[in-house]
Amino acid sequence: MFQDKNARIIKTESWGNYFLLRLAAAEIAQKSKPGQFLMIRVSPGLNPLLRRPLSIHDCSGSEVEIFFQVTGKGTELLSQKKPGDHLDVLGPCGGGFSLLPEFKDKEIFCVGGGRGLAPLYFLARELQTAGARPVVFYGGQTLSDLPLKKRLDEAGWETNFSTDDGSFGFHGLVTQLAEKELMKRKPSFLFGCGPEAMMTRLAEICQQAVLPAEFSLESIMGCGLGACWGCSRKIKKNGEIKYLRICQDGPVFPAEEIIWSGD
Amino acid sequence: MVDLSVDLGFLKLKNPVMAASGTFGYGLEFQPLYNLNLLGGLVVKGLYFKPREGNPPPRLAESPCGLINSIGLQGIGVEAFCREILPWLADLTTAVIANVCGEEEGEYARVAEYLSRHPGLAALELNISCPNVREGGKCPAQDPEATYRTVKRVRQASSLPLITKLSPNVTDITAVALAAQEAGSQAVSLVNTFLALAIDLESRKPKLGNVLGGLSGPAIKPLAMRMVFEVARKVKIPVIGLGGIFNYQDALEFMVAGASAVQVGTANFVNPQACPEIIKGIEDWAESQGIKRLSEIVGSLKF
Numbered sequence: 001m002f003q004d005k006n007a008r009i010i011k012t013e014s015w016g017n018y019f020l021l022r023l024a025a026a027e028i029a030q031k032s033k034p035g036q037f038l039m040i041r042v043s044p045g046l047n048p049l050l051r052r053p054l055s056i057h058d059c060s061g062s063e064v065e066i067f068f069q070v071t072g073k074g075t076e077l078l079s080q081k082k083p084g085d086h087l088d089v090l091g092p093c094g095g096g097f098s099l100l101p102e103f104k105d106k107e108i109f110c111v112g113g114g115r116g117l118a119p120l121y122f123l124a125r126e127l128q129t130a131g132a133r134p135v136v137f138y139g140g141q142t143l144s145d146l147p148l149k150k151r152l153d154e155a156g157w158e159t160n161f162s163t164d165d166g167s168f169g170f171h172g173l174v175t176q177l178a179e180k181e182l183m184k185r186k187p188s189f190l191f192g193c194g195p196e197a198m199m200t201r202l203a204e205i206c207q208q209a210v211l212p213a214e215f216s217l218e219s220i221m222g223c224g225l226g227a228c229w230g231c232s233r234k235i236k237k238n239g240e241i242k243y244l245r246i247c248q249d250g251p252v253f254p255a256e257e258i259i260w261s262g263d
Numbered sequence: 264m265v266d267l268s269v270d271l272g273f274l275k276l277k278n279p280v281m282a283a284s285g286t287f288g289y290g291l292e293f294q295p296l297y298n299l300n301l302l303g304g305l306v307v308k309g310l311y312f313k314p315r316e317g318n319p320p321p322r323l324a325e326s327p328c329g330l331i332n333s334i335g336l337q338g339i340g341v342e343a344f345c346r347e348i349l350p351w352l353a354d355l356t357t358a359v360i361a362n363v364c365g366e367e368e369g370e371y372a373r374v375a376e377y378l379s380r381h382p383g384l385a386a387l388e389l390n391i392s393c394p395n396v397r398e399g400g401k402c403p404a405q406d407p408e409a410t411y412r413t414v415k416r417v418r419q420a421s422s423l424p425l426i427t428k429l430s431p432n433v434t435d436i437t438a439v440a441l442a443a444q445e446a447g448s449q450a451v452s453l454v455n456t457f458l459a460l461a462i463d464l465e466s467r468k469p470k471l472g473n474v475l476g477g478l479s480g481p482a483i484k485p486l487a488m489r490m491v492f493e494v495a496r497k498v499k500i501p502v503i504g505l506g507g508i509f510n511y512q513d514a515l516e517f518m519v520a521g522a523s524a525v526q527v528g529t530a531n532f533v534n535p536q537a538c539p540e541i542i543k544g545i546e547d548w549a550e551s552q553g554i555k556r557l558s559e560i561v562g563s564l565k566f
């Protein structure tokens with residue numbers, strides 16, 4: 001865990017409401033694993049006050065990337081940053097996705113809805129490096145919700161796209177697309193990240209198909225360090241239901257441990 | 264060299280800056296970020312006798328320059344704390360203070376008694392002021408008599424120095440401070456959070472699962488400082504000031520208002536290096552002012 005008060009923005013990219021920032025933060029980058037996140041101070045002032053949690057979208061050498069959607073004041077301020085600006089970044093926070101040796105040569109589904117794709121890009125890249133066969137599913141409401149399409153097309157693994165309105169790829173929900181493919185292809189594992197309703201449905205599908213899965217959860221966060229217990233959510237650990245910290249005990253949890261908010 | 268040390272009578276601190284309860288976990292959480300021995304002291308998260316589940320989420324909501332929390336003192340309980348955490352904290356050279364909670368007076372006393380039997384603690388901070396555990400945000404620190412009784416019970420149960428943490432959700436905080444002093448508390452710390460409400464307009468629902476929460480952060484600083492000023496003029500025991508301290512100027516202002524030492528809470532989230540930076544800032548400031556002993560400035564407000 002490091003606090004880099006002066007992480008320099010090297011590159012920015014944007015597509016409508018979606019933004020990608022690349023940061024020079026050597027100590028953080030060297031320790032980062034897929035599924036971990038950063039706590040970013042979006043402004044040096046006191047309003048907004050708290051840091052914003054954002055997944056590590058990619059990481060190489062001394063650089064890390066974040067990919068985010070503007071949903072409020074904090075992400076809005078972050079979207080206005082320019083190359084050469086500096087950010088106060090804390091990370092890597094939390095634990096990552098499980099990268100198991102038995103994934104080698106196996107198909108691993110990575111299913112992301114909207115900005116939920118953020119942590120899955122880094123994950124798919126690491127899976128590929130480890131000799132697994134990542135299959136990415138990327139869904140959004142409409143084509144403009146798939147800004148990472150080009151990047152994924154160039155990634156060298158299979159990506160399947162879906163849009164709710166049929167403007168690109170499979171016409172329907174990404175969960176429907178993943179379910180269809182899952183029945184056919186019998187992957188060894190599934191990783192998911194996205195809106196709660198999407199992950200809830202995906203978890204049901206995995207349970208029916210007896211497919212082990214992990215999901216990355218979100219919660220408002222105070223510290224990101226495990227110190228405030230502000231991010232807690234009910235999780236089933238060893239048969240016992242208790243409030244665990246999303247930031248420290250997660251954000252990634254095995255499907256069977258998660259109690260979905262609709263349940 | 265400026266002498267930053269603080270003599271509270273019952274406890275000597277190497278500098279006046281402590282990490283506030285509930286914002287610093289059990290201390291371990293900040294270990295990767297800096298050497299905890301730089302701190303004047305650290306107050307661990309509130310402890311009940313038994314592990315505690317805490318309140319339903321969401322437990323946090325932001326407001327301009329403020330944070331509203333309704334954690335509800337989720338925690339591991341005093342036994343696990345003494346077994347798993349305290350031995351490790353005992354090796355620090357900084358003053359480690361436990362924050363003592365209870366459902367009723369008896370539990371406060373039991374927690375205090377249990378903690379006193381374990382080495383490593385410099386003092387107890389009696390949390391009679393958490394707004395998040397009882398219906399409507401009620402707490403013993405809203406009543407001088409309940410304060411007196413609780414402090415007295417704990418005083419009899421433990422020989423450790425006692426700091427009583429006061430609630431700002433009262434009409435006259437000096438009456439409660441005097442009751443704590445009367446009952447044998449060796450210091451008071453103030454303030455805990457201000458009872459608050461945040462609403463999501465779309466759904467017309469409260470933003471917090473527990474409906475009400477406690478407001479902390481820069482938004483409360485002037486209110487907290489006023490209360491520190493009022494209390495410091497009334498009591499004989501030392502006052503520890505907190506509420507929205509984010510930088511060294513804030514900390515020094517509290518001292519000028521009458522605080523012998525300060526605690527830093529919400530700032531630890533926004534800038535995990537806040538405490539060591541504030542200590543350094545205080546030292547540099549005192550040096551630039553030609554101040555030899557920092558304690559000279561306590562209560563030095565000119566008016």
Ligand SMILES: Cc1cc2nc3c(=O)[nH]c(=O)nc-3n(C[C@H](O)[C@H](O)[C@H](O)COP(=O)(O)OP(=O)(O)OC[C@H]3O[C@@H](n4cnc5c(N)ncnc54)[C@H](O)[C@@H]3O)c2cc1C
Binds near residue numbers: 037118251
């Ligand atoms: C572990 C983790 C990883 C995340 N990764 C990404 C990512 O890679 N890309 C991305 O676009 N978004 C991600 N999010 C969601 C992102 O943190 C929120 O969209 C962001 O905090 C919203 O801030 P705001 O000021 O723009 O919105 P506001 O609604 O103004 O925020 C108000 C408060 O609520 C919090 N908040 C609001 N929505 C969320 C949310 N969904 N999750 C957590 N806190 C929230 C904010 O942090 C802030 O404290 C992640 C969340 C978590 C917990």
Ligand SMILES: Cc1cc2nc3c(=O)[nH]c(=O)nc-3n(C[C@H](O)[C@H](O)[C@H](O)COP(=O)(O)O)c2cc1C
Binds near residue numbers: 480
């Ligand atoms: C998330 C959170 C948890 C807290 N938990 C405790 C606690 O366990 N015991 C306690 O006495 N005060 C607790 N407090 C209150 C703080 O110690 C402090 O009194 C208050 O936040 C005001 O200081 P600040 O503005 O510097 O944060 C908590 C505050 C926050 C924000």
Ligand code: FES
Binds near residue numbers: 223226230231
């Ligand atoms: S955000 Fe503070 S414990 Fe998780």
